[in-house]
Amino acid sequence: MSGLVIRGGRVVDPESGMDAVGDVALMDGKVVAVGTGLPGAEREIDATGLVVAPGFIDLHAHGQSVPADRMQAFDGITTTLDLEAGVMPVASWYRRQAENGRILNYGAATNWAFARIGAMVGINEESSLEAFGRAMRDPRWMDNVSTDSEQSGIIERIAQGLDEGGIGIGILNAYAPGAGVQELTAICQLAADRNVPTFTHIAYMANRDPKSAAEAYVRLIGYAGATGCHMHICHFNSSSKTDVERCEKLIRKAQAQGLPITVEAYPYGTGSTVVSAAFFSDPEFESRNDATYDQVQVVATGHRFKDREDLLAAQAQDPSQLVLWHVLDTDNNPRHADMLDLSVLYPGGAIASDAMPWSMPDGSTYNGDAWPLPAEATSHPRSSGTFTRFISRWVRERQALSLIDGIAKCTLIPAEILAASTPAMRDKGRLKPGADADVVVFDFETLVDRAEFTAMNRPAEGVKHLIVSGQPVIADGIMDVAARPGQPVRRPLAGKE
Numbered sequence: 001m002s003g004l005v006i007r008g009g010r011v012v013d014p015e016s017g018m019d020a021v022g023d024v025a026l027m028d029g030k031v032v033a034v035g036t037g038l039p040g041a042e043r044e045i046d047a048t049g050l051v052v053a054p055g056f057i058d059l060h061a062h063g064q065s066v067p068a069d070r071m072q073a074f075d076g077i078t079t080t081l082d083l084e085a086g087v088m089p090v091a092s093w094y095r096r097q098a099e100n101g102r103i104l105n106y107g108a109a110t111n112w113a114f115a116r117i118g119a120m121v122g123i124n125e126e127s128s129l130e131a132f133g134r135a136m137r138d139p140r141w142m143d144n145v146s147t148d149s150e151q152s153g154i155i156e157r158i159a160q161g162l163d164e165g166g167i168g169i170g171i172l173n174a175y176a177p178g179a180g181v182q183e184l185t186a187i188c189q190l191a192a193d194r195n196v197p198t199f200t201h202i203a204y205m206a207n208r209d210p211k212s213a214a215e216a217y218v219r220l221i222g223y224a225g226a227t228g229c230h231m232h233i234c235h236f237n238s239s240s241k242t243d244v245e246r247c248e249k250l251i252r253k254a255q256a257q258g259l260p261i262t263v264e265a266y267p268y269g270t271g272s273t274v275v276s277a278a279f280f281s282d283p284e285f286e287s288r289n290d291a292t293y294d295q296v297q298v299v300a301t302g303h304r305f306k307d308r309e310d311l312l313a314a315q316a317q318d319p320s321q322l323v324l325w326h327v328l329d330t331d332n333n334p335r336h337a338d339m340l341d342l343s344v345l346y347p348g349g350a351i352a353s354d355a356m357p358w359s360m361p362d363g364s365t366y367n368g369d370a371w372p373l374p375a376e377a378t379s380h381p382r383s384s385g386t387f388t389r390f391i392s393r394w395v396r397e398r399q400a401l402s403l404i405d406g407i408a409k410c411t412l413i414p415a416e417i418l419a420a421s422t423p424a425m426r427d428k429g430r431l432k433p434g435a436d437a438d439v440v441v442f443d444f445e446t447l448v449d450r451a452e453f454t455a456m457n458r459p460a461e462g463v464k465h466l467i468v469s470g471q472p473v474i475a476d477g478i479m480d481v482a483a484r485p486g487q488p489v490r491r492p493l494a495g496k497e
């Protein structure tokens with residue numbers, strides 16, 4: 001018997017609507033009972049005064065490593081997926097995660113950008129941040145419309161990734177804004193044929209036409225309507241900058257007409273990306289984005305760019321170095337705070353972190369085993385505090401939505417976005433007999449994200465217990481550094497559906 005009972009907590013399950021004191025019994029990696037007065041088990045957790053909820057599901061996390069998992073564990077996350085970028089090749093990536101061991105359940109989409117890099121530049125390296133940066137030295141895959149034979153090569157690589165169990169297609173369109181509508185229509189058609197979603201970082205993010213965020217969203221709406229493909233919008237909060245009101249209306253109207261479009265957002269006004277992202281290279285970057293170069297800041301050094309020349313020099317020196325883009329000043333500008341609300345509180349939208357890898361001062365990605373993380377490791381506060389920030393600020397402090405509705409945005413809603421294409425997700429994001437034993441137990445009164453732009457690697461506080469696939473990862477607020485219970489989330493392999 002390896003049973004565990006979480007006793008006497010406030011059990012919140014958005015699927016059943018339960019929000020009441022009760023017990024949750026786990027056995028062999030599954031929830032076996034939810035109720036009151038459940039019989040004793042080998043192990044018990046006293047959850048008196050604590051919230052017991054399905055573990056949070058992050059649809060958008062680029063870290064995908066033991067250190068990234070640990071920071072996300074304290075944010076209440078039990079399943080962390082890289083769907084916006086994705087990976088390539090898919091099969092070897094899943095194999096490597098299983099060999100190395102993971103703390104949280106993990107998964108990834110198949111990566112359109114690397115399919116382009118392979119088919120148009122001939123670089124067929126395994127996807128990584130570093131390989132992405134190297135590939136940016138040859139701009140053909142970013143700027144050009146693909147030829148017919150290149151398009152066949154792109155489709156072939158993506159289809160292979162889906163055959164290998166990739167969760168849909170990650171479309172980093174903003175990094176290859178030169179891709180044409182014909183190619184993207186073909187990609188979306190493939191996704192529709194395979195019944196998988198696409199996860200898109202829209203092609204353009206400027207406030208003004210041409211190549212505005214609005215233009216990119218109208219294209220995305222067009223792909224949904226023209227192909228029937230499920231289009232998932234990544235980080236709705238940051239993709240349209242200060243033009244979010246206009247873009248939100250477009251998406252709402254498209255959804256109201258039944259188009260298969262879903263949305264996610266993270267609760268910060270600052271974005272993060274590589275310095276070579278195409279939108280920074282726009283000669284009219286400042287005027288077209290209502291932005292200034294000093295809003296863009298190097299993660300590792302804190303340097304804010306002085307002007308275009310300063311930024312271009314950094315691109316040439318190290319294309320994959322990570323930068324922050326401070327877009328919305330939500331602390332000081334009430335209009336900006338309202339803009340963030342529009343995306344974070346978007347009805348039916350998921351919370352998703354866009355968590356970044358942890359970087360060392362020399363720009364290398366930290367994948368080591370030290371806990372706590374090295375003091376000099378940097379990322380973005382969202383890599384440590386997205387879900388706890390949302391629950392503590394929007395739900396507890398501002399009461400912008402109820403606890404159960406807030407938890408739904410972190411659990412059931414992301415699970416449902418994937419449920420049609422990835423059957424494994426039907427057992428996640430809920431607490432009922434037969435569901436996966438992924439559970440977070442937290443103190444709602446003291447829950448707080450502690451990561452700041454000057455101290456990114458502070459774990460969130462308030463998550464007292466975290467159980468992944470039935471195994472405790474955090475117990476009484478302490479991480480078990482030996483635990484590696486994370487399981488792969490993937491679609492059934494080709495031929496086995």
Ligand SMILES: [Zn+2]
Binds near residue numbers: 084354
């Ligand atoms: Zn991202």
